[in-house]
Amino acid sequence: MVRVAAVGDVHTPLERSAAQSLKVGFTNINKKADILAIAGDLTAHGLAEEAETLIYVLEDVKIPIVCVLGNHDYHNFQENDIKRVLEKGDIVVLDGNSTVIEVDGYKVGFAGTKGFGGGFGLRALPDFGEEIFRKMYREGMSEAEKIGRGLQSLEADFKIVLLHYSPIKETLYGEPPEVYAFLGASIMAGPIDKYGANLVLHGHAHYGTEKGMTSGGVPVRNVAMSTMGRPYMVYTLPGR
């Protein structure tokens, strides 16, 4: 049995004093889970100093930590610095690549990337019209390709896709429908169903719904902290 703790959208503030409640939330995680996955929006305003505060928040977390960045982490053009701070703090940052963590004899594989918006199904953004919209389409396609490459490269007993944006509409329910296209894109569900996964984790939809599923039957969980109303959720992957 493998226990994966997951949370997104911690939005770490700059000041340590303001981050105390976040730190307290992770107090017993070493006993409750084997891995911590963080689904983006690690920082409030995309500052590397906020990432330093997150390292302080997570200093007592001894289980392996894997994460992707979210849109907030790009806001001040410091995403590379944020990545460096996190990696220095022994956190694996995924951006189109994958990692395998051994737990209790099981290989737990993560394919991760931020993802992007673009909308869902027949209403999704097409590759048509003004260049700026076509650029957005290509960004979504590029993120979908990263998911595919990550999954293809994994040799593991369990495969988990870690994203910030959602690949399905169902976990956005609770958000105003007008913003769905900014919260995720169904183009990302294609490679998930094609290459297969045991679980998809995402954040970004603060007022969404926890549980959903791709059309191919892969469970999707929105782990945005405010959606769950708790510091993290623990998902159990069954043993042999």
Ligand SMILES: [Fe+2]
């Ligand atoms: Fe967020």
Ligand SMILES: [Fe+2]
């Ligand atoms: Fe976000």
